Amino acid sequence: MSPPTPVPLDKAYLLLNHGPVTLVSSAAGGRRNVMAASWAMPLDFAPPKVAVVIDKNTLTRELVEASGEFVVNIPSRALAQTVLAAGSSSGRDVDKFAALGIETAAAAEVGAPLLSGCLGWLECRVITEPENQRRYDLFIAEVVAASADPAVFSDGRWHFADDLQRTIHYRAGGHFFATGESFEA
Amino acid sequence: MSPPTPVPLDKAYLLLNHGPVTLVSSAAGGRRNVMAASWAMPLDFAPPKVAVVIDKNTLTRELVEASGEFVVNIPSRALAQTVLAAGSSSGRDVDKFAALGIETAAAAEVGAPLLSGCLGWLECRVITEPENQRRYDLFIAEVVAASADPAVFSDGRWHFADDLQRTIHYRAGGHFFATGESFEA
Numbered sequence: 001m002s003p004p005t006p007v008p009l010d011k012a013y014l015l016l017n018h019g020p021v022t023l024v025s026s027a028a029g030g031r032r033n034v035m036a037a038s039w040a041m042p043l044d045f046a047p048p049k050v051a052v053v054i055d056k057n058t059l060t061r062e063l064v065e066a067s068g069e070f071v072v073n074i075p076s077r078a079l080a081q082t083v084l085a086a087g088s089s090s091g092r093d094v095d096k097f098a099a100l101g102i103e104t105a106a107a108a109e110v111g112a113p114l115l116s117g118c119l120g121w122l123e124c125r126v127i128t129e130p131e132n133q134r135r136y137d138l139f140i141a142e143v144v145a146a147s148a149d150p151a152v153f154s155d156g157r158w159h160f161a162d163d164l165q166r167t168i169h170y171r172a173g174g175h176f177f178a179t180g181e182s183f184e185a
Numbered sequence: 186m187s188p189p190t191p192v193p194l195d196k197a198y199l200l201l202n203h204g205p206v207t208l209v210s211s212a213a214g215g216r217r218n219v220m221a222a223s224w225a226m227p228l229d230f231a232p233p234k235v236a237v238v239i240d241k242n243t244l245t246r247e248l249v250e251a252s253g254e255f256v257v258n259i260p261s262r263a264l265a266q267t268v269l270a271a272g273s274s275s276g277r278d279v280d281k282f283a284a285l286g287i288e289t290a291a292a293a294e295v296g297a298p299l300l301s302g303c304l305g306w307l308e309c310r311v312i313t314e315p316e317n318q319r320r321y322d323l324f325i326a327e328v329v330a331a332s333a334d335p336a337v338f339s340d341g342r343w344h345f346a347d348d349l350q351r352t353i354h355y356r357a358g359g360h361f362f363a364t365g366e367s368f369e370a
Contacts, residue, residue, distance in 0.1 A: 014356070014357055017223055017354075017355060017356060017357065018204065018223075018354035018355060018356055018362050019203065019204015019205060019206075019223070019226075019354050020204060021204075038202055038203075038204070038226075038227075039226050039227055039228065040226070041204075041223075041224050041225070041226045041236070041238075042223075042224055043224065043238060043321055043323065044321070049321070051226070051236060051321075051323065053226075053228060077368075080368070080370035081370045083370065084370045129316075129317075131314075131316075132314075132317065136228055136229070136234070136236075136325060138228065138236065138325075140321060140323075156357070157356075158356070158362075166365070169202075169203035169204050169354075169364065170202060170203060171199070171202060171203055171342075171343065171367070172199055172202065172341070174369050174370050175367060175368070175369050175370075176367070176368055176369075176370060177203050177343075177364050177365055177366065177367055177368075178365035178366045178367075178368065179354065179362050179365055180351070180362055180363035180364055180365025180366065181362065181363045181365065182356070182360060182361070182362055182363075183262075183265070183360070183361055183362075183363065184359050184360050184361075185265035185266045185268065185269040185359050185360075185361060
């Protein structure tokens with residue numbers, strides 16, 4: 001893995017535009033957590049915003065509400081088992097970083113960590129919308145920094161080569177799709 | 186193409202969970218339209234809900250606000266040029282159905298049409314949230330009926346065979362990813 005390289009904010013939506021599964025990392029008050037999230041999408045180009053569903057019953061929800069921050073990490077196929085495991089246990093019961101062997105690096109703008117081995121990172125600051133959060137578990141956030149592994153994303157473009165270093169899309173029941181062939185219409 | 190087969194509402198989210206590009210169809214007052222939307226995601230399981238971004242300046246926005254309904258159509262790779270063309274012109278300037286040769290069928294529960302040749306259809310009724318619509322162009326809707334082409338989706342599962350009859354994911358600038366290999370973590 002190459003070290004994260006900054007992605008200009010006006011290109012940040014391109015990391016998420018094709019609908020990959022994500023890992024949401026968070027930290028507050030000396031605690032941190034990671035959860036799997038398929039329900040994450042871009043919401044605006046500039047300033048870039050995202051919408052992410054974070055269930056009421058999760059530790060992530062508690063940490064995101066306390067800190068007002070999170071990171072949307074975009075995992076590779078090599079991390080599919082980690083995505084599944086992160087989505088199948090609660091940070092209230094287990095330290096997922098230790099249990100799953102997830103290494104981290106410091107983010108540029110937020111307290112939540114960047115998950116090593118991921119392919120892209122969107123550092124997000126929550127735009128508080130209490131009714132969306134309460135009624136729909138829906139969080140809207142501004143992307144305040146973005147970065148990517150330059151081996152697979154540069155100049156605003158994904159360029160996958162290795163099959164294990166591609167983004168993935170979650171189906172259900174432990175099944176995923178790999179991001180497939182690129183083509184021009 | 187096989188005729189749309191009903192999908193049980195509790196399985197409807199599976200049509201959209203992997204993040205494919207969509208076509209949003211709408212109708213009101215004798216007018217109808219279709220737009221491309223990458224920014225669409227499930228928001229809840231049961232009753233199923235979706236979140237979709239619909240720009241203020243579009244005819245679709247006008248028709249969706251007038252009718253309170255739309256359909257999220259999930260196109261195949263065979264329709265990639267149609268997706269691109271639908272996203273590059275305005276229904277105020279051209280009848281996209283005629284110009285792009287899009288055929289339609291009647292939906293079960295809403296006035297907006299189902300687009301023929303698509304692989305899945307989510308019929309949606311807007312849950313009015315004026316502030317989300319105004320601030321973020323964000324529409325929340327309940328899925329009131331769903332259907333799919335049984336050749337590629339049945340028993341709550343996508344099973345693609347033909348490369349042109351797969352879902353697709355939008356990148357930018359006319360470039361897409363095909364939905365790739367399925368795998369179990």
